[in-house]
Amino acid sequence: MLRRPPQAGDNSRLRIKAIMNSPAHPLAATLLALALAAPLATPLTAAAQSRIPSLDRDDHLGEVGRAARQKAIERFDSADANKDGKLSREEVNARPYLNDNFDQLDKNRDGFLDWEEFIGHNRWKKE
Numbered sequence: 001m002l003r004r005p006p007q008a009g010d011n012s013r014l015r016i017k018a019i020m021n022s023p024a025h026p027l028a029a030t031l032l033a034l035a036l037a038a039p040l041a042t043p044l045t046a047a048a049q050s051r052i053p054s055l056d057r058d059d060h061l062g063e064v065g066r067a068a069r070q071k072a073i074e075r076f077d078s079a080d081a082n083k084d085g086k087l088s089r090e091e092v093n094a095r096p097y098l099n100d101n102f103d104q105l106d107k108n109r110d111g112f113l114d115w116e117e118f119i120g121h122n123r124w125k126k127e
Contacts, residue, residue, distance in 0.1 A: 052123050069124045076118050076126070086112035
């Protein structure tokens, strides 16, 4: 349905201005933004999870994945002072990110970070 442009004497501009200046407007805009963003959150999360390079690829991404895994193993092993295969809170004290986010990273709440909790996924085995 086509609408005619506002004519002189129309009060549509005044109505729009009143809506934009009303105290409810910021809340309405926030709710609309959240409603529009919600369907996008799931696909973006799924895409982010699938960007972990597969180790069995024979291309550049496979090389990147193998190098990143090796670097993660070195970091995990250097933090694991007692070589028990898990990181305690005391072992990560010198590592600001792990120390600050320990409770969030410790998914099973056992007081330790295992390999999968350390790297944030289960697609790379430490072996």
